[in-house]
Amino acid sequence: MSNINNQTQDLYSIDAVQDLSHETAAAVSGGAALEVYDDSDFSNLLLQTNDGTPYVGDDANDRISSIVVNEGLWRFYTDPQFQGDFADLGPGLYPNIGLGINDSITSFERIG
Structure with a gap:
């Protein structure tokens, strides 16, 4: 909840925020094209990037x-x-991710 100009309003009730897709929100905020996480359900962020990498590093390998x-x-x-x-x-x-690559990713690149 926010309290702006002595008016309490739930942030998600504002249409402009509510209608942004995840992709649009990332683009507007200058966010990363890719986010990778250590655990399922987006827990423990390992890396945010706009570029590929020939080796993810020891912390993410x-x-x-x-x-x-x-x-x-x-x-x-x-x-x-x-x-x-x-x-x-x-x-x-x-x-x-499953896909036979869960806990197996060592490098990645943007192909399109």
């Missing part, structure tokens, strides 16, 4: 379990340097 793709088409690989098995994900929320 083989730990990614959920993903938010705010824009673009991304390819996720099981090996460094964009090698190994892969899965492609477009804009959306992926609370439990």
Whole structure:
């Protein structure tokens, strides 16, 4: 709840906020095109980026379990340097990626 000019109003009752999609909100706020999380259901953010990476780093390697793709088409690989098995994900929320790559992602790149 906010109290602006002595008027109490629930933030979600404001149409402009309520009607923004996740993708639009990220674009407006200058947010990242991609977010990866350690656990299912978007818990424990590991990385936010607009760029691919040939190696996710020791802190994220083989730990990614959920993903938010705010824009673009991304390819996720099981090996460094964009090698190994892969899965492609477009804009959306992926609370439990499965796809044979859960806890196996080592590199990723934007492909579209």
